[in-house]
Amino acid sequence: MGKTKKIKRSYKERRETLTKQILSTDRAKKKSPSPELVPLGDTAEPVAVAPSMSSKILRLAREQQQELMEEHLPHPPDRLPAPSLVHTANLDSDTSSDSGSDIDENYEQSVREARTLEKELGKQDADSIDKFLPAEGVGRYKISDLIEHALKEKRGELSDVRSHMSGASTGLSLDAPVVSLFKKVGVILSEYRAGKIPKAFKALPRLQRWEEILLLTEPDNWTAATVYQATRLFASNAVPSRVERFYRLVLLPRIRDDITEFGKLNYHLYAALKKSLFKPAAFFKSILLPLATTEGCSLREACIISSLLVKTSIPVLHSGACLMKLAETVHYSGPVSVFMRVLINKQYCLPYRVLDSLVNYFIRFDTNQHSLPVLWHQCLLVLVQTYSHDMAADQRQALTRLTDKKRHHSISPIIRKFLIVPDKVESQNSSGDMEIV
Template identity: 45%
Template structure:
């Protein structure tokens, strides 16, 4: 009799149309499996359970720490219930992770030294282009795409979404505007599956009006389901402007947006190309932005190839204080870097040998990190160039430590060779 009741219950869910076909395949084995078969499957999967249990325990500990920090009660799901009549809500995915997060949680403000901040701002790019609104960026992207398609199609032109579909995505945007926790609309989760039309659908939801919690959920979904180049577009057009606006307005970063940056690193190539490198290339990254985003990057493991490419690209950029901070964060990960990357880093520092400007402390801290982590990967000529650099660019507390690290270490390719530092007299310029 119990089996018949279960069949009826499952049949009623199919009539409601709230569960997709692929979910039924995951539900049926649990409903109809027999105890003996469960024992056999458990015996067969013992080796897998050990690895999965470690991941589950680590995630559980992480969530427990987050719950301990979030003392305020969770938001209710009344808004989502009201929207069920307009847009079906997907009950298939487990959003307990989101429900355990406090909508009002923010990280402590970053304390920035005024003197260091002024020195840092001297290296910002004053000729950078004015920042456009997110809506302008997305609309321009869509118009370019439509023009390209219209040229290829000819006189047929480009047809937009059906009016009903447009209204659906606009109603999704209304939900995301006030979203705090709970289930997400099905139409929102379907955006990554729209192929070349996903950007247009995304624009209809008005991402610039999303709540911080919705930005996190959107980053989680798109990072998992979009291709790397598409995720790069989302990071650049949606996530990066939102992060910068939030830091500029509140002098700190909302908890959900902080988590969104962590989720974006799920695709490291897209993160560097669509988020970090554009931020540094803008030449307007503030010290506060660099410290907050750098703290996220320092906590996440990144493959060595992606980090090496990022180090190489940052070292070749026009200098700003933020460059030194992110170089230091990546060097602190202690990768076995290719010599090409190390050579580019040395050249990056040596370019300031004749620079008369006072460099920020971040520059000297980054050079110290390079000396500590990769001193034995430097050639004798490179060490001599760095000693010459420190004759003109020095810090009373950091530079002596850098000199000690370089002088008391082996050189690349020579087990016994050490480099004698030159005198401390500054070089004459001109």
């Protein structure tokens, strides 16, 4: 490789003496004002304008003068429209295009297309669309009494709804375009995996006759991802009554069917179940309580749903109301004990009314002649561990007698210990008060 040549400077650096360098550091240097920032006053010298700028100014003045003359003429001459001021850089070019005329032509074309579409959309189609939207100033459509009893079969719930709706005389039938549209939506939802859902399906929670339209999409054929998207849609956009109906008719049967068939819950269905807790009142009314009061509920279903309750924060009022409803069950059920244990273990500050109902629930088993399972003893242990200090003395005594009758070799001694300790603490406090007096 050849040796790189050094670039010679055309000037020599001028070095100042050491004295000047030291003095220059003590004071700030004066900057010469730039020519653009020089103030123009009465005493200022006139600034010369560049030749290119002066030609542009003259050209603009000439065009303005020409426009004023044309306005006063009765018959202006035919010529091309003047270019816009934005395109002043292309004034000298002969091939400049007229952008303003193109915009006007596009706007007129869009207006013509809009009018054509308005003519194609007749009054009958507009009335059919407005029929499914809630009227202004009127309350939302309430679900009729077409379905009178709670459906218990896992696969037969939606078929029962179809039979009730087909036998009822509503006086109105869905339009053919609506039926064909939502049948096509149902085909898309049966193959949905990820991405955007159809826009027509997003409007479903706001439609008045949403149950009839929902059946057109055939929820039995939905994928698990579709169930998740539908749960999100109803939980965020629908009114509470419609959310409860959707949970009871679509979400709960699908969850139970999946657990029965595979022994576990699909990931998307578990996410849908978690999203359903966005409306806790609807979740308890339409999923947990019907599942707990159903005789066919398995412990696996109860454990899967209770695992979700452990991970999720739930308001105390909804949990307290659910505990009262569970405590009203007459016969013993394993899923009830599972749900009660999970909700009690959250250690809420429950009202005394709820606590009394829980204590009375366990005291009712005093007359039961059968041996109780371990789940019952575990639930009682969690209750005593959490709320023994909040119980009255007679309640603790009644539970102590209950543990003597319904005894478990390893759990009952622990229950008795938690029931006796609060009595000792109260006796010590009362003796201390007497000594102070």
